[in-house]
Amino acid sequence: MTVETNTSKNGMPNAAAKYQPYPQVDIPDRTWPGKTITKPPIWCSVDLRDGNQSLVNPMGHDRKARMFQLLLDMNFKEIEIGFPSASQTDFDFARWCVEEGNVPDDVSLQVLVQCRPELITRTFEALEGARRPIIHFYNSTSELQRRVVFGKDVAGIKQIATDAAKMIMDMAAEAGGDYRFEYSPESFTGTELEVALEICNAVTEIVRPTADNKLIMNLPSTVEMATPNIYADQIEWMCRNLDNRENLIISLHPHNDRGTGIAATELGLMAGADRVEGTLFGNGERTGNVDVVTLALNMYTQGVDPKLDCSDIERIKAVYEYSNEMVIPERHPYVGELVYTAFSGSHQDAINKGMKAIRTANKPVWEVPYLPIDPQDVGRTYEAIIRINSQSGKGGIAYILQQDHGINLPRNLQVEFREDIQRITDEEGVELPSKRIYERFLERYVTQPEARLRFVDHHTYPDTTRKGVRIVSAEITDGGEPRRIEGQGTGPIDGFIHALSLHTGVEMSVVDYSEHSLQRGSNAAAIAYVEIEHPGGRLFGVGINTNIVTASLEAIVSAANRVLEETGR
Ligand SMILES: CC(=O)SCCNC(=O)CCNC(=O)[C@H](O)C(C)(C)COP(=O)(O)OP(=O)(O)OC[C@H]1O[C@@H](n2cnc3c(N)ncnc32)[C@H](O)[C@@H]1OP(=O)(O)O
């Protein structure tokens, strides 16, 4: 006899027995997959309401006011400032916005209210004197909530919505104000489409929207329950079937339970929605509301002006963290501390080359591998693009020395120095900051504190016995002792390496030489790189001096010291 078990092999309860798959939408001629987003939606921030209601410590006046000012500065034209009938704090904040908030004429304050008479009355009190405010009323229409929360059938739930719509329209007419209206069949994604349609149409019939005062029909993914394509299907289906579509603004209010809130919103816009409600960086109930900053910057990186100012993302982050008392993870799109940083060698190499190419091409189009957006567009610097650890390569190290210290290492020196840095990062197992890389470079190639030889001075004169040959006479110290050495060659470099070869007993020759200036201006220091060949192989030396000849002779001494060190002399 077999015994049925409700536990699957991986230890979790049997999924098929516990959870039901979300049904498909019957819309075989769907058009949204072929659409693109070519203009921004109407943005509405719900940070001060949906965001606020999910916080451990809801915002008081100061935190709300600071967030409100940021939202205005970012160019939001619709801001849900709270649920004034729910708490005195929210009521007082609504009054403050109306009386002291300096709300620009083109900005509408929006408030949320349940379809309950006493709450609606209080909401109107909160908005007295506001210019073009939006009264956002909602009731849950989902099959589950109809059954479990309200104990009502569809007609009963529709009645909650229509009673509220009537009351709101009457009160608005009585108050004589310039009100706008929004209705949400809350838990839309848990509602059968025909039911949502019936209730929305019933509300539209009461509100009687016009071209001058459209009704915002908000179709929330209160709980994200399915893949984003399903939400898009639902939005396209509603857009096709809603009455009086031309006088409706179809609004999305996605949550992020499955982690696909951004995708669902983008597909929902392709499916015909006009408006998006969301929060900065996606704060909100459970896994959050849709993140409007990411949405806006996704559009921006497709060449669409999102009409939301995200140019100071660090300020947006700071206000988010202050007002919500939350922190943004390092990997959060566009804003996280690490999102513009590459540690890995091949990424660094490609970024380094991409940045060089863009500088050389001098074109406005942004094309840098691994960086979908220019960090400077959101107020971030290039400083942290490349950071060095054991996963890094020569390109990254070269980038750091170039970017932070103006040092352009020749390619072979990049390879050589990378081995040194790799040894350190492997040993220490942590990131090596730019300052340490620079100090290590100076210590190994320029200052060489333990080195045997030091350059002091030189002069050259022609060898009268051989045409084109010069004699180099140089003063050095060896182990601290002054020495005069002499060699011959076609110029100072050639002659000096000859002199050093004779002095040390190691045959050395220069195989590559390059130099560049380190700063602008008359006091510019020069940096010289020499690659020398010796019986054991090749290696580099580096010299830095205001005099270019001295820099190159110091570079030779640097290389010679490294040869002596390698050969134990
Ligand atoms: C998906 C969303 O984010 S919706 C927004 C949710 N936001 C909030 O709830 C934050 C603010 N809310 C509050 O402060 C409180 O819930 C209040 C002040 C609005 C109401 O408080 P209370 O009446 O004390 O409690 P509570 O919220 O539990 O009330 C639930 C009652 O309202 C009914 N109800 C809930 N939503 C609605 C609605 N949209 N329309 C009409 N009635 C509703 C419920 O059926 C329940 O009725 P019952 O008492 O007959 O069982």
Ligand SMILES: CC(C)C(=O)C(=O)O
């Ligand atoms: C009130 C509604 C729009 C809401 O917050 C939701 O559905 O998440």
